[in-house]
Amino acid sequence: MEAAESEILRSNRPLIDGHAHIDQFAPADLDPLLARAEAANVGLIIAAGVTLESCRRVCALADERPRIRAGVGLHPADLDGWLDGAALAELRRLAQRPGVVEWSETGLDYMPNSPAYDLQQDAFRKQVRLAREFGLPLVTHSREADEDMLRILREERAGEVGGAWHYFQGGLPLAERVLELGFFISLAKPLLRLPELQRAAAQIPLDRIVIETDSYPQPFKKNPVRRTEPWHLPQVAAKLAELHNVDVETVAAATTANYLRMLGGRVSVAELGAPA
Numbered sequence: 001m002e003a004a005e006s007e008i009l010r011s012n013r014p015l016i017d018g019h020a021h022i023d024q025f026a027p028a029d030l031d032p033l034l035a036r037a038e039a040a041n042v043g044l045i046i047a048a049g050v051t052l053e054s055c056r057r058v059c060a061l062a063d064e065r066p067r068i069r070a071g072v073g074l075h076p077a078d079l080d081g082w083l084d085g086a087a088l089a090e091l092r093r094l095a096q097r098p099g100v101v102e103w104s105e106t107g108l109d110y111m112p113n114s115p116a117y118d119l120q121q122d123a124f125r126k127q128v129r130l131a132r133e134f135g136l137p138l139v140t141h142s143r144e145a146d147e148d149m150l151r152i153l154r155e156e157r158a159g160e161v162g163g164a165w166h167y168f169q170g171g172l173p174l175a176e177r178v179l180e181l182g183f184f185i186s187l188a189k190p191l192l193r194l195p196e197l198q199r200a201a202a203q204i205p206l207d208r209i210v211i212e213t214d215s216y217p218q219p220f221k222k223n224p225v226r227r228t229e230p231w232h233l234p235q236v237a238a239k240l241a242e243l244h245n246v247d248v249e250t251v252a253a254a255t256t257a258n259y260l261r262m263l264g265g266r267v268s269v270a271e272l273g274a275p276a
C-alpha cells in the first residue's frame, strides 16, 4: 500500500482518538505524527499510560501539547509485582495532574506469559477504586479475560464513573453486557477486517460507540507507513459509517460527542480545533 500524505482520509468534523500510546514513539517522530493526525482532522488524542514511567510521560505530553490529554493507569501485562502503597501514592499524585482526563490503561490480560491472575485482579480492583475516588472514566483492557473483567467492573461499581471497553473485538452478546454496565464500546482497526465484529458494530447504537487507534510503534512492521498512527482514525469512522448506513460526518459527530460526554466536561468541543 502506498499511502502518501495526500491520500489521508479526513473528516470534516474533528475526531477523538480515544486511546493511543504516543509517548512510546521516538521524540523525533512525534511532530510529524501529530501533523499527520491534524491533517486527518483528529482533534484530540488521549495518550494512555501503561507503567508509572509511561504515566509520567503522557502527563508531560498533555502539559506541552494542546491536542493531547492523558490517561493514567497500569497495564496488566506490564505489572512487575503487587501494587503497593508507594505505587498507589504515585498514581494518586499523577491522577491529579491537569491534563489527566481518564483512568487508562488498566484491565486484565490472561495471556500465557502475563503476570499471575490474582496479582492482576488486585491491581485492577485497586485502580477501579482510584478511578472512582477521582471521578475519572475507566478505559479498560480485556484479553482472554472478559468474564472476570465484567464481574470486577460490576463488583467495584465501575458504572458510577463509566468508561470505554478499549479495542473491542467481541460479538454482539458481549457488547450488550458491556453496554449494560454503562460503558461505551471503543472500536479500532480490527473493525476493518473482522466479520463478527462488523456484524456486532452494525447493531450497537451510534450513541454508545467511541473510536481509537491504540497506536504504538510497531517495530515488526518494516514499512513505517504501515504502522498504525492516529491519522488512520478516519478509516475506522468510515467503516462504521458504512455499517450503519450513514455518512462519515454523522459518525464523526456521534463518536466525538460520546467521548466528550464520557469525559464529563473535562474537555470542551472548542478545544478540538475545528467547528463541530
Ligand SMILES: [Zn+2]
Pocket (backbone or CB within 6 Å): 019, 021, 048, 105, 214
Ligand atoms: Zn493500549
